[in-house]
Amino acid sequence: MMNKMITASNSIFIFTLVLLLLDGCATQPYGNFIQNPSIVTSKVMADDATAQIVRLYPAANTQFNLRHTVNDPFGHALIENLRVAGFAVQERINSDNSLFVSKNLMGGSLPDIAINHEADGASQPTGLALSYIIDQSGDLYHVNITIDDTRFSRAFVAQADSVHPAGLWVRKE
Numbered sequence: 001m002m003n004k005m006i007t008a009s010n011s012i013f014i015f016t017l018v019l020l021l022l023d024g025c026a027t028q029p030y031g032n033f034i035q036n037p038s039i040v041t042s043k044v045m046a047d048d049a050t051a052q053i054v055r056l057y058p059a060a061n062t063q064f065n066l067r068h069t070v071n072d073p074f075g076h077a078l079i080e081n082l083r084v085a086g087f088a089v090q091e092r093i094n095s096d097n098s099l100f101v102s103k104n105l106m107g108g109s110l111p112d113i114a115i116n117h118e119a120d121g122a123s124q125p126t127g128l129a130l131s132y133i134i135d136q137s138g139d140l141y142h143v144n145i146t147i148d149d150t151r152f153s154r155a156f157v158a159q160a161d162s163v164h165p166a167g168l169w170v171r172k173e
Contacts, residue, residue, distance in 0.1 A: 032072035032134040034141070039073045041163045045134070045143050045156055046077035050085060052152060052169050053145070059086030063127030064147070066092045074134050074143075088127065140166065149173065 032042075069092055070076060082089050133144040141156040141163060150173050155166040 030068035030131040030133055031070075032074050032132075034134055034136045037073055037134070040161075041141070041156075041158070042073035042134075043077045044163050045141065046074050046081055048154070048156075048165060049078055049132075049143055049145055049152075050081035052154075053082065053087075053147070054085050057087070057128075057147075063088035063090065064130040065090045065127045067129050067131040067146075069093055072134070075132065078132070089130075090127070 064082060064087055066079075066089070070079060079089050079091065128148050129146075131146045133142075135142050139158045141158065143152075143154050143156065145152045150171065153170045153172075154168070156163045157166040
C-alpha cells in the first residue's frame with residue numbers, strides 16, 4: 001500500500017515538473033536581461049543594431065510592431081534610432097493587444113493613444129513584428145533581434161568603459 005502512495009506522488013511530481021518545463025519552452029521571453037544595463041553600452045549596441053536594420057529594410061516603407069513592452073535603455077535607444085531613420089514604430093504596452101506610441105521624433109510627449117485592434121475589427125496591425133533579447137556572459141554581450149521570422153545576432157565585448165563588436169552580424173531566416 002505504501003509503495004502505491006509513493007509511486008502516485010512520484011507520478012504527480014514528475015507530471016508537474018514536465019508541465020513547468022513545457023511552460024518555459026512555450027513562452028518566449030523578450031527584452032533586456034542584463035542587470036543594471038549601462039546607458040552608454042546600450043546606446044552603442046542600439047546604434048549598431050539600427051545600422052544593420054537600415055541596411056536591410058527600406059525606411060520610408062517599413063513599420064515595426066514591437067512584440068513586447070520596452071522598459072530598458074537599449075529598447076528606448078533602438079526605437080528612437082529607428083524613428084529618426086524614418087521607420088514607423090508601434091510600441092506594445094499591454095498584453096491585451098493594445099498598442100501605444102509614446103514620443104514623437106523631437107522627443108516631446110504625445111497624448112496617450114491606445115489602439116485596440118480587436119475592437120475595431122482588425123486582427124493584426126500591418127508591418128513587421130520586431131523583438132529583441134539582450135543578455136550577457138561575463139564581458140560578452142549578446143544582441144539578438146527578430147524581425148518576423150528573420151533573426152539577427154551579434155556579440156559585443158566590453159573593454160574598459162566601452163563596448164565593441166566581437167564579430168559580424170549573423171542572419172538566420
